[in-house]
Amino acid sequence: MGVEQVHRPGNRGRASRHRPGSRSSSIGTRRSAFEAPAGIRLCAVGVCLAALVGCTSPKTPYPESFNSFRAEERILAARHAAEIQDRQSIPLLVDRLEDEDSAVRMFSILALEKLTGTRLGYEYRDGASERGRAVERWRRFVAEASESQPAAGEPVAAGGGS
Secondary structure (H helix, E strand, O other): OOOEEEEOOOOOEEEEEHHHHHHOOOOOOOOOOOOOOOOHHHHHHHHHHHHHHHOOOOOOOOOOHHOOOHHHHHHHHHHOOOHHHHHHHHHHHHOOOOOHHHHHHHHHHHHHHHHHHHOOOOOOOOOOOHHHHHHHHHHHHEEEEEEHHOOHHHOOOOOOEE
16 A cells, blocks of 8 residues: 655645545544634633633522632632622631632632732732731731721710710
C-alpha cells in the first residue's frame, strides 16, 4: 500500500501522510475547540462563566447560606450582604474570614470593606497566623460596635444631656 501526501485544511501548509482507503480524510475531519466558529466558542465561554459565577439562586436561603457547605453559596451570601448593605451580617462575614476556601475569604473581606470602609489589615492570601491576628482585630471591632449601640427596645437619649 502506498502513502501519498495530502493537504488538509488546518495543517497550515504542511502536508500530512494519508493512506488511501484509511478512515481519515479531509472531508468530515473533527475540529478542535480552538478551531470552532467564534459564536460557538463565545457560547461555550458564557456557559462556563455562568457555572462559575452561579447564575442560579442558591439552594440555601440568605442569611443561612453563610454557613452552607457549598463555597459558591457562601460567596453569594457575602456578595448579597454587601449589595443590600446588610450591617447585621458583619459578624457572619467576620466568621467567613476564616473559611478554608480562599475565594470565600476574598469576597467576605470585600463585603466587610464595603460595609465598614476598612480591612483592618486583613489579606485573604496571607498565612493562617497573619489572618488569625487580623480576624481577632475584626472580632474586637464587632464587639466594640455592638457595645456602643443601644440594645433593642432601649431608649436612645436625644440631645446633649443636662
